[in-house]
Amino acid sequence: MSEQQGLETSLSQQPSADEASADMRRALLDAGKTEFANYGYDGARLERIAAKAGCAKRMLYYYFGNKKDVYLAVIEQSYSDIRESEEQLNLDALEPLQALHALAQRSFEYHEQNQEFTRLVLQENFQGGEMLGQISKTELLRNAALEPIERILQRGVAQGLFKDQLTAVDVHYLISALSGFRVDHAATWHSLLQVDLLGDDLRARHLQLLLGQLSALVCKEQG
Numbered sequence: 001m002s003e004q005q006g007l008e009t010s011l012s013q014q015p016s017a018d019e020a021s022a023d024m025r026r027a028l029l030d031a032g033k034t035e036f037a038n039y040g041y042d043g044a045r046l047e048r049i050a051a052k053a054g055c056a057k058r059m060l061y062y063y064f065g066n067k068k069d070v071y072l073a074v075i076e077q078s079y080s081d082i083r084e085s086e087e088q089l090n091l092d093a094l095e096p097l098q099a100l101h102a103l104a105q106r107s108f109e110y111h112e113q114n115q116e117f118t119r120l121v122l123q124e125n126f127q128g129g130e131m132l133g134q135i136s137k138t139e140l141l142r143n144a145a146l147e148p149i150e151r152i153l154q155r156g157v158a159q160g161l162f163k164d165q166l167t168a169v170d171v172h173y174l175i176s177a178l179s180g181f182r183v184d185h186a187a188t189w190h191s192l193l194q195v196d197l198l199g200d201d202l203r204a205r206h207l208q209l210l211l212g213q214l215s216a217l218v219c220k221e222q223g
Helices: 003-013 017-043 044-052 060-064 068-087 096-113 115-126 140-160 166-183 186-193 200-218
Strands: none
Touching: 017 060, 017 068, 017 115, 044 060, 044 166, 060 115, 060 166, 068 096, 068 115, 068 140, 068 186, 096 115, 096 140, 096 166, 115 166, 140 166, 166 186
């Protein structure tokens, strides 16, 4: 390989300006997620976000604007991430109950593996959900959470498998409650009850509890 060819190969392997910009923006969002999850909106500091992302504070203003804009972007991206994770399941290709179980297991695992998301949601609830209603994709994210469940329920009812009075909110509530509680309350349960909600001993048991309760909620009694 000539020196010129080597230079061209090296340059072609370098990220483009757009890729570098996207990577920097994502690094700032990830750092912001950690900061807001740990300290809440009022306690969060832009200096710490920039330092964790490995850039100057001015980059936050360049990509997002002020502190509120950073927070809104973090909230929006955090909800988008869990919905995108669910989209990968291709739920419409699965049988109705199998689809609900796949969705529930993904939620269970996502909350466990992304505990900053759960803490961020708790912080937003402490503020009465005020900020969440201000993001630009509120309706889009709402539909992304509920519409896949609605389609599954409709298929299950049409096949005579599911009860017909259920709503997507019912299912979303059950899944979110049993997926998030074990993460939200792990510390206090460990201190007070000496129960490790996130330990391997209870993990499989609680996942089966979630799937069993979900089946009991949606399925018609077989007679």
